[in-house]
Amino acid sequence: MARMKFLCDADRCIECNACVTACKNEHEVPWGINRRRVVTINDGKPGERSVSMACMHCTDAPCASVCPVNCFYTTADAVVLHSKDLCIGCGYCFYACPFGAPQYPKTANFGSRGKMDKCTYCAGGPEVDGSQAELDKYGRNRLAEGKLPLCAEMCSTKALLAGDGDIIAQIYSQRVAKRGYGSGAWGWKVAYKETISL
Amino acid sequence: MSTTKDEKRETVDPARRNFLRAGLVGASAAAVGTGAGVAQAQASESDSEKKKARYKETDHVKKYYATNRY
Numbered sequence: 001m002a003r004m005k006f007l008c009d010a011d012r013c014i015e016c017n018a019c020v021t022a023c024k025n026e027h028e029v030p031w032g033i034n035r036r037r038v039v040t041i042n043d044g045k046p047g048e049r050s051v052s053m054a055c056m057h058c059t060d061a062p063c064a065s066v067c068p069v070n071c072f073y074t075t076a077d078a079v080v081l082h083s084k085d086l087c088i089g090c091g092y093c094f095y096a097c098p099f100g101a102p103q104y105p106k107t108a109n110f111g112s113r114g115k116m117d118k119c120t121y122c123a124g125g126p127e128v129d130g131s132q133a134e135l136d137k138y139g140r141n142r143l144a145e146g147k148l149p150l151c152a153e154m155c156s157t158k159a160l161l162a163g164d165g166d167i168i169a170q171i172y173s174q175r176v177a178k179r180g181y182g183s184g185a186w187g188w189k190v191a192y193k194e195t196i197s198l
Numbered sequence: 199m200s201t202t203k204d205e206k207r208e209t210v211d212p213a214r215r216n217f218l219r220a221g222l223v224g225a226s227a228a229a230v231g232t233g234a235g236v237a238q239a240q241a242s243e244s245d246s247e248k249k250k251a252r253y254k255e256t257d258h259v260k261k262y263y264a265t266n267r268y
Contacts, residue, residue: 002253076251085242126248146256158266163259171266 003078004121004143005165006152007172008052011179012159015040015050019151019160023054026122026150027139033103035119036151052151052160055080055101055119063093063102063118077143078165079123084115084137091116121162122149 015038023029023036036054057080064072064080071086072093093102093116104113115137124141127134134141142150152162161168242248253259 001251002255004253073249075249077253081248083242123252126242128243129252141252143252146254147258148262153262158268161266163263164253164255167263168266171263174267 001076002164002166004057004123004163005078005168006054006056006121006149007161007168009159009161009172009175010049010051012157013038013050013052014157014159016156019052019155022150022154023119026142027120028135029117029139030105032107033105033117035101035103035117037100052155053099054151055097055121056099057119057121062096062098066092066096068092073126075123077121077123079121079143081120081123081125081138082116082118083126084117085126087115089113089115122147 017038020034020036020038024034027035029035036052038050038052040048040050042048057074057078059078061072061074061080063082064070064074067082068090069086069088071083072080073082074080089104089112091104091113094100094104101118102116103118104116106112106114120138122140122142124130124134124144125138127137129141129144140150142148147153149162152160161171
């Protein structure tokens with residue numbers, strides 16, 4: 001069984017934020033919520049790296065472990081989804097997640113911050129596939145349409161990979177074998193005239 | 199003047215508003231129909247159905263993998 005994974009090739013990400021924009025547009029994500037974000041480390045310094053981050057759809061997800069109403073479930077594709085009908089907006093998953101994936105539409109205290117929203121791997125939710133209710137609550141269900149998450153599909157530098165974990169791992173290892181990694185990449189020293197250890 | 203008004207009232211055919219009643223019945227029937235449709239569409243999937251694998255290696259997905267190998 002294929003396990004769905006995201007993999008961001010930090011050597012290719014140019015921090016264009018198109019994945020963030022595409023996600024917001026595709027799923028009509030409410031104001032104040034970004035299901036995907038681009039994190040840049042060492043910004044403006046040699047060795048700067050950008051990584052596109054969203055829900056990592058963990059195996060044994062900590063959000064699911066702490067949820068008091070058990071609204072999370074993992075599909076056979078290893079995609080972690082949740083039910084907004086069951087969510088009480090307690091915020092435990094927000095504290096448990098190491099990636100900051102769960103977010104809330106309102107800035108308020110316990111119970112009044114609204115239903116949690118997070119990346120669905122473009123796989124919708126517990127409503128019937130392709131229904132209006134699913135679209136309104138969770139956004140599009142591209143996986144059921146035979147497609148992959150839009151953020152990865154439209155990445156201009158092909159930095160963000162999505163799909164069967166075995167296949168994208170193979171694609172990434174082929175890239176690394178061809179170009180080298182980080183400062184070991186062909187042309188790095190010519191371009192930057194320095195050695196950067198990672 | 200008032201006499202004329204009363205006369206007019208008497209001459210009005212009470213059946214003239216039947217088409218409105220028919221319209222109302224039709225509209226409410228349509229609303230019930232739509233409501234039932236929405237209820238059906240909003241129904242959640244069963245536990246096994248919501249956890250089923252949705253990923254399929256379609257031509258679209260294969261093309262995506264191929265373009266990422268460049």
